[in-house]
Amino acid sequence: MNNIFADNILEGKVAFVTGGGTGITGGVARAFAEHGARLAITSRKEENLASMKKMIEDNGGECFAIAADVRDYAAVENAITETVSRYGQIDIVVNGAAGNFLCAADQLSANGFGTVVDIDTKGTFNVCRAAFEELKKSKGQILNISATLHYLATPMQIHVSAAKAGVDAITRNLSVEWGRHGIRVNGIAPGPIEDTEGMKRLLPEALKEKITKKIPVGRFGRIADIENAALFLTSDAASYINGVTLVVDGGQWLLGTSLG
Ligand code: HXC
Numbered sequence: 001m002n003n004i005f006a007d008n009i010l011e012g013k014v015a016f017v018t019g020g021g022t023g024i025t026g027g028v029a030r031a032f033a034e035h036g037a038r039l040a041i042t043s044r045k046e047e048n049l050a051s052m053k054k055m056i057e058d059n060g061g062e063c064f065a066i067a068a069d070v071r072d073y074a075a076v077e078n079a080i081t082e083t084v085s086r087y088g089q090i091d092i093v094v095n096g097a098a099g100n101f102l103c104a105a106d107q108l109s110a111n112g113f114g115t116v117v118d119i120d121t122k123g124t125f126n127v128c129r130a131a132f133e134e135l136k137k138s139k140g141q142i143l144n145i146s147a148t149l150h151y152l153a154t155p156m157q158i159h160v161s162a163a164k165a166g167v168d169a170i171t172r173n174l175s176v177e178w179g180r181h182g183i184r185v186n187g188i189a190p191g192p193i194e195d196t197e198g199m200k201r202l203l204p205e206a207l208k209e210k211i212t213k214k215i216p217v218g219r220f221g222r223i224a225d226i227e228n229a230a231l232f233l234t235s236d237a238a239s240y241i242n243g244v245t246l247v248v249d250g251g252q253w254l255l256g257t258s259l260g
Contacts (some may be wrong), residue, residue: 006035015234017040033056066078075080091140136178171244188245208212
């Protein structure tokens with residue numbers, strides 16, 4: 001699936017990617033760098049960033065890694081400030097930092113629920129808010145990584161479903177409020193994507209074959225599927241797309257079957 005897009009479609013852009021060290025958003029960060037963007041990646045843990053930074057730099061890209069917990073507004077503001085002092089601008093923000101674990105609602109503590117909402121929903125707002133002035137200057141854009149869990153209902157995922165519903169609301173509201181500043185705000189809702197931390201936590205490997213039968217296109221998603229959707233949405237090809245959360249799930253949620 002390489003070379004679908006021109007190598008330079010993000011040339012001159014600076015992308016700030018949370019959760020950018022690993023998983024889906026790590027892939028998005030790497031793909032953005034391969035297509036010309038200069039990268040800033042953040043994660044709560046510094047050690048999650050080192051290998052992605054090296055991978056991008058070994059490939060000839062530029063990558064600035066800075067630890068920040070998206071729940072901590074001051075830390076987010078600092079990461080944005082440091083990124084701007086290094087690169088002079090921010091054009092694209094990707095909100096990928098997310099928390100997840102399986103837990104039945106009647107077993108979940110208030111703090112467990114709140115922790116995931118704080119990371120996913122409040123974290124997304126914090127980063128958008130802290131980046132606003134820069135995005136206004138660059139007429140930039142935001143890409144929020146969501147999910148399809150809340151379109152119907154997903155047992156053991158009440159906390160993530162609520163959190164991602166909030167993320168989708170942020171996408172729509174900001175697209176309306178900030179569109180007038182030239183800022184586009186969109187999202188991607190990935191379905192089951194193999195080789196990710198989320199999938200490892202949510203789905204035992206033994207169930208993979210059974211689950212594959214529940215996916216209309218007959219396969220799990222790949223991180224590259226999300227990278228390509230992210231490249232499209234952040235490129236000029238999508239310059240009139242605003243307020244959309246693009247589902248990239250092979251049609252899985254339409255069957256209405258829980259994955260387990
Ligand atoms: C029940 C749990 C729990 C679990 C944590 N908690 N893990 N409750 N079952 N497995 C509860 C704790 O008991 C505590 O509540 C509260 O949550 C906070 O826990 P901490 O460990 O103190 O929090 P923290 O260190 O901040 O870590 C939060 C975390 C995070 C959410 C557990 O470490 C995490 O999720 N990391 C995973 C990152 C990840 O996989 N990201 C990809 C997401 S994939 P009490 O009441 O005890 O204080 C994704 C895709 C979804 O989002 C779509 C898939 C199709």
